[in-house]
Structures are given as structure tokens and as C-alpha cells.
Amino acid sequence: MKRRNFFRNTLLGGLSLPMLVTSTSCDSDNQGEANSTNSSTDTSFTDSFEWKEVTISELQSKMESGELSARDLTQQYLDRIKAIDQSGPGLQSVIEVNPDALSIAEQLDEERKQGNVRGPLHGIPIMVKDNIDSADKMMTTAGALALEGNIASQDAFIIEKLRAAGAVLLGKTNLSEWANFRSTRSSSGWSSRGGQVKNPYVLDRNPCGSSSGSGAAASANLCTLTIGTETNGSIVCPSSSNGIVGIKPTVGLWSRSGIIPISESQDTAGPMARTVRDGAVLLGALTGVDPRDPRTQESTGKFHQDYTQFLDADGLNGARIGVGRSFMDFHEEVDKVLEQAFELMKSKGATLVDLEEVEEWQGLGNAGYQVLLYEFKDGVNKYLETANPGTGVKTLADVIAFNKANSDRAMPYFKQEILEAAEEKGDLNTPEYKEAVKKTLEQSRKGIDRVMKENNLDAIIAPTGGPAWCTDLINGDHFGGGSSSPAARAGYPNITVPAGFVHGLPVGLSFFGGAYTEPTLLKITYAFEQASKHRKAPEFKPSLS
Numbered sequence: 076m077k078r079r080n081f082f083r084n085t086l087l088g089g090l091s092l093p094m095l096v097t098s099t100s101c102d103s104d105n106q107g108e109a110n111s112t113n114s115s116t117d118t119s120f121t122d123s124f125e126w127k128e129v130t131i132s133e134l135q136s137k138m139e140s141g142e143l144s145a146r147d148l149t150q151q152y153l154d155r156i157k158a159i160d161q162s163g164p165g166l167q168s169v170i171e172v173n174p175d176a177l178s179i180a181e182q183l184d185e186e187r188k189q190g191n192v193r194g195p196l197h198g199i200p201i202m203v204k205d206n207i208d209s210a211d212k213m214m215t216t217a218g219a220l221a222l223e224g225n226i227a228s229q230d231a232f233i234i235e236k237l238r239a240a241g242a243v244l245l246g247k248t249n250l251s252e253w254a255n256f257r258s259t260r261s262s263s264g265w266s267s268r269g270g271q272v273k274n275p276y277v278l279d280r281n282p283c284g285s286s287s288g289s290g291a292a293a294s295a296n297l298c299t300l301t302i303g304t305e306t307n308g309s310i311v312c313p314s315s316s317n318g319i320v321g322i323k324p325t326v327g328l329w330s331r332s333g334i335i336p337i338s339e340s341q342d343t344a345g346p347m348a349r350t351v352r353d354g355a356v357l358l359g360a361l362t363g364v365d366p367r368d369p370r371t372q373e374s375t376g377k378f379h380q381d382y383t384q385f386l387d388a389d390g391l392n393g394a395r396i397g398v399g400r401s402f403m404d405f406h407e408e409v410d411k412v413l414e415q416a417f418e419l420m421k422s423k424g425a426t427l428v429d430l431e432e433v434e435e436w437q438g439l440g441n442a443g444y445q446v447l448l449y450e451f452k453d454g455v456n457k458y459l460e461t462a463n464p465g466t467g468v469k470t471l472a473d474v475i476a477f478n479k480a481n482s483d484r485a486m487p488y489f490k491q492e493i494l495e496a497a498e499e500k501g502d503l504n505t506p507e508y509k510e511a512v513k514k515t516l517e518q519s520r521k522g523i524d525r526v527m528k529e530n531n532l533d534a535i536i537a538p539t540g541g542p543a544w545c546t547d548l549i550n551g552d553h554f555g556g557g558s559s560s561p562a563a564r565a566g567y568p569n570i571t572v573p574a575g576f577v578h579g580l581p582v583g584l585s586f587f588g589g590a591y592t593e594p595t596l597l598k599i600t601y602a603f604e605q606a607s608k609h610r611k612a613p614e615f616k617p618s619l620s
Contacts, residue, residue, distance in 0.1 A: 336454030398429050398536055
């Protein structure tokens, strides 16, 4: 089965399939750049970073007491990026650091001295995915050489909010090029501009895509937290594979303006953090109605600026949770981890209800993929109209032509079949598109809404995915199971939390529900996190063997 067909039938189809990777070590002959890019990888690296696993509240306490400044913290993160990302284990999770980061931190320190603290993110270093516009000295390229030199003239709305909240924009994270919507045989975490991101737990394993750099950077403590983007699985999968919390909000809760798109109906950015509380802090700070993104109008009266108010360590007590068992049975060790999680939740007072296969999710066929092809072409062409890459590309057709003319650099391992398939599509008035998007949205939403109502559920849970596979630039990804499709296609929220380990590789548990149910999901996920405490820092092992 071709990788993209597999991807469509799992992440885009919500079906569980057998795990394709069973070996404990990776075949170095098939790794290509994954092993060769950084030939000086230090396999004896010892992690003694002072601020490892530090939380927002702990940092705020240190800065309030004067023990720590935002500038000193920013410098220490920059030093760690050099030691961990650019050398040592060589994660390649950071595509670019902000040359103004230290001056921003100094300004925020001065504000603090004057008694002006903007909020819980004041002075906190954060990195964002390299498909999010920032009107500064950093580029926005979606990892593509075709967009090199693209300096945004205006911040994305969420970057405006991030700056206003007092965060230090530390840099941009590497990603799967074009958010993993380029080839049927792509390797998650690889971009022609940034190379291959490595998984910080086991370096020859894949970090999952497309927010792979955001997942690896947050997990490896290269910053306090990160922002990723998701169309279908691209926040929750790298969060699971890198052992962190990922929050995929309701579409419309965060603005999408100024973000290189795939899908108008499914795209959203979201927090990626080491704790549910830190993710909740960031989630609230970036909500709001944006005139540039009409979808945010739907969030009026439904969003909150402080989601930490919903966190409750006893939040599992009395909760009714549906278990999506149709997403299981792809890996016996993952099932074992999940069954332990189920027992823990029941011991904390939750009632678990086994769910049958959801009929509405099974009859979508190829419609979801067709929606993405149409919306990608439309969205990318609109974005490029006002972008200013040094390569001069202004349309998706220009990007395809650039890649062909520079194939040795832009396409050394896999091609651009998906870009070409999207370019062949018509506009959004095409009957095929209208029928596909209507079918996808209605059936996905109906499935979740009906199941939750009939069973009186607070959330549905399912495995986020399997343990990380061996990175293979020659043959591409080897996805196992996944459960992101129902919530992604419906535009509904999905939160993944570390659930345990399989042979030293993290696996996550997803909690999803209806539109704008973030408060309930955060209450439950926080309680699970506090009861389970599965998060632990990576050790940068060269391989499992």
C-alpha cells in the first residue's frame, strides 16, 4: 500500500491497521540524511540543562523573585539549541532562531522592573512552526526551498497575540515540508530547507509530522513550549511520538490568518507543551476574533482567555468517557498501555463505555482527501499572491516548476505527486469539491455528536498512534494506527496526553469531543495527567539496540 494511501486510510480515514514496523533497530543503509547530515553526533551526550522540564509557573516565580531574567533564560535556551539541535544529538528541530530574541527578552525584563507584567507568558521563550508568518527577520517557508527569502510583512494573528502576551519569540521549528502534503512517499519531519528532524528519545526514530520540529523541540527542552499546526494529526501525532501534550483546538478558536494553509475547513494551530497546564495557558492567550479569518466569528461567546480555570485534578470523578476500541488492535503493546490507562481512569471515578464502530466515519471513502486537494490549491495560491519569496514563486504551479528545476536540492528523496494532484483540481465552486466537503463535514460531525449524545459522554478516547517508526528517507513513513480523523474532519478539539512507553518510545492517548468542549477535555486530561505522570524527559539514545 502506498504511503499516502495508507495515510488517507488511517489519519484521514480513522481506521486501525496493523503496525508495519516491528524491528527494534533501524537499518542504517536506508536512513540517508537522517544519519548522515550530522556526522559529528555525540552518542555520549549527558543532559545537565538547568531548566529541564521547567514549567511556566516555575519560571514566573523565578523571574518575579529576581533569581532569573527573561534574557538569561533566552540565552540559555539559545545555548541549548546549539548544543542539542545544531550539534550533539543534532535534532534539527529548529529551522531558524530569532536574531532579535535577546533584545525582546531585555525589553520584557525592563517592563517587569517597571511593574508591568503582561500575564503568565511574560518573558517565556516560545518557538513556532515555520509555516506561521512573523513580521521580523525570520523567514516563513513551510520548510520549502521554493519559499526561501519569504519575509512576512504582517504577523499572523496568533503571533500578534503571542507578542502582546509578552512571550519571547525564540525561533521557528522545522517541519514536514508543505506540512506533509507534498509526496506519497514523504518522510515526516523532513524539509528541503531544514533537513530531517530526529526523535529525541531514540534518534533514528521518526518524530512524526508535520509539526515534528515543534514536538521534538518542546520535548527536548529547547524552549518552554511550542506552537504547531494541524490539518489531520499534525499536532497530536508528533506530540504522542515525542512524549508531550498536544492541543488541537476547535477550528475557529485560534485564527488561521497568516498561516500557510492546507485546508480552510480543517486547519488550525495549537499548543504543544510538556504539561496540560502550560498548554492551557497558551491556548487562552491566543484566542480571539480575527477579521482576517471569518471562521473565528463562530468562537464569539465560546472562547476563554484563561483555560487554566477548568483544570481539576479530580476531573475524572463522575466523567463518562467513550472508548474507541475500533482504533485499537494494531499493536499489542500499545493496547497494554491503553488498558492500564483505562483502569487508572476507572479507579479515579470515571465510567468507561465501549463504543461500537461509528457508521458515519466509515462511509467517507475518498471525499476527505479530495477536500484537501481542492482547498490546498486555493489556499496556497491566495497565500502566495501576497508573499515575497526570493525565488519569485507566486502560484502553486510556480512551486512545482521550481522544484523540478531544482530537483537535486528540493526533491532528493521523494517527489511532489500531491502538489501536482492539487494543481490539477478546479476552484472551490467545482461540484466535486462542494459535494466532498459537505459530506466530510456533516458525517464527521454527526458521528461524534450522535455517539456522545446517545451515550451521555464527556469525551471519546482512543490511541493517538503507535510508537515511533524508523526514519527512512528512501521508502518514506510507516504509520501504525491513529485516531485523529474524526475530530480533524469535524473541526472539533482533540487533546493528546502521554500514556506510557512501548520499548522506550512514548505513546499518547487522545481525548476528543464536540465543538468548543475544550474546558471539559482539559478538565479530564489534566486529571489523567496528574494521576498517571507518564511524561519523562528524553535521553537522546542513538537507537533502541
